[in-house]
Amino acid sequence: MRERTIIHLNIVDFSVAVERLQDSSLRNRPLIIAPQAARATVYDMSEEAYQDGVRKGMGLIDARRRCRRARVLPPRPEQYEKAIQCCIRRVLPFSPLVERAHGQGHLYLDMTGSHRLFGPPPDIGWRIRNTLRNDLGLDPIWSIGPNKLIAKVGSRIVKPCGEYIVAQGEERAFLAPLPLSLLPTLKPHQYSRLRAVGLSRIGQAAALSRQELSVVCGRRADILYNSLHGIDPTPVQAPAHSGRRFFFQHYLAQDSNREEIIRSAVLSLAGQAGYALRRQKLACRKIIIKLLYSDGMSCERQAVKKLPVFLDHDLEQSAITALFRCWRRRVRIRSIGLCCRDIFPQIHQLSLFKSINQNNRKRKELNRTIDKIHELFGREKLYRGYTQ
Known part of the structure; x- marks a missing residue:
């Protein structure tokens, strides 16, 4: 088997790093990223807040109690998305195989066979780090391994700063x-x-x-x-399959495990996702549902379509499928997240069957009308109902 060289980049506390780039007064002080909601949970936190005991998914009230000096800012996913896209553009000259990993600020690069162009892998790691630091002001930690798993573990060892190299055969x-x-x-x-x-x-x-x-x-x-045993044959996926994503979250007024409440929240999130996709003439293949339980445990599952979709009906089907793959506990749920992955431009494929084409046309007209109402009067003026 051909030896592989994988670099894992991790911009620690990515959303905090982006906020500090926007406002230098936030540096060297505890910072918590959390929504402005009565029962919000921590989205991200700085290293200073982490040392005081703050953790992701923790209730904001508890987090403030543990770190009273912390400044709390609402998350800005659109800014974080722009920042990670800038990072991807900076590292693409080093490798055409760049994968945006699970979680914010994580990138994998497949540098197999690139030493003739850029030199030894450690030199490439340093060059990438200097490029991101000088061009964007973001300072990643990085690690090198023979596969994605080893490279990921290497970056966990040196967090919050540093670099680590694992040679082939040392896994x-x-x-x-x-x-x-x-x-x-x-x-x-x-x-x-x-x-x-x-x-x-x-x-x-x-x-x-x-x-x-x-x-x-x-x-x-x-x-x-x-x-x-350090075995991980999964490839680094090209940007076309690991690029943009949309994320939406709903906090329940009270922790609940009632199906009608959970299902209604998921359908609302699917509607938000559909509206966002259609506004930008995009579609997605993968819907991920993430549940945060009242005891702090979380779980996420996905549903994948063969073709990209953008209509509410199709997104709702995927979201409900992912929900029931994920929802296996009797513990009450605190919040629900929906993520759209595998984003592509919209395509319109006709069916061989006339009835299917008519149904799709009606759904498009319905979504177009709903979108106009939302644009004119806001999303709170029109809600989708749910009946059993």
Whole structure:
């Protein structure tokens, strides 16, 4: 198998870094990014606030109690989106394979075979860091590994600043002494089960066979087994598949697990997503639903369409599918997030069946009318109803 060279860039506390670029007075003081809502949760926080005990997903009231010196700002996703797109444009000259990873401020670059153009991989890492720092004022940490998993763990080790390099063949030796919590693919319930049987290090869990691991962790044991041994064949995806995204969030007035309330909130988010996509003549293939429970646990699942969609009806179908893939607990839900991924320009494909074309035409006309009402009078003037 051909040796790969993957660079992982992590701009720590990305939204905080962007806010500090806009306002230099925010530097060197605790900063919390959270919506201006009665029951808001922390969207992001600075390192100073983190040291005081503030965590993502924590209730804002609790976060303020832990860090009284913190300044609280509302999140500005559109600004963060512009900033990450600027970062992508700066690193594309180094590699055509740039993937925007899960979470803000994370990028993967596949530098396999590029040493003849740019020199050794460590030199490339330094050049990319200097480019982002000099051009944009953003200072990323970076790590190099033979695959995405190892590169990701390497950047976690040096956070909040620094760099790390793992050579080909050193994956298992690198992972063995590290705590299990640093493994990105390890789910919370898997971590709890491994800790319950006295395992705390990656090397300890890697000593288990596939069968033993499946007894402890159940489903996805094969994926976890590969991760524990530093195996990750997933490719770095091109920008066309990992570029823009739209994110919308709804905070429930009270924590609830009533289906009609949760479903209504998801349909409202799908409507917001459809309106935003149609305004920019875009469509998406992937809808991700993220649930935040009242006990602080979260879960997200996705639904993918074969073709990009932009009508409310299609987005609602995907959103509801993702919701019920995600909603497996009886604990009450605090907030719901909806993310649109795999963004493409709108395409209009005719069906061979006349009835389907008529239905699509009616839905387009309905969405066009609803969009006009929203533009003239605001979104609060028209709501979608839900009946069982």
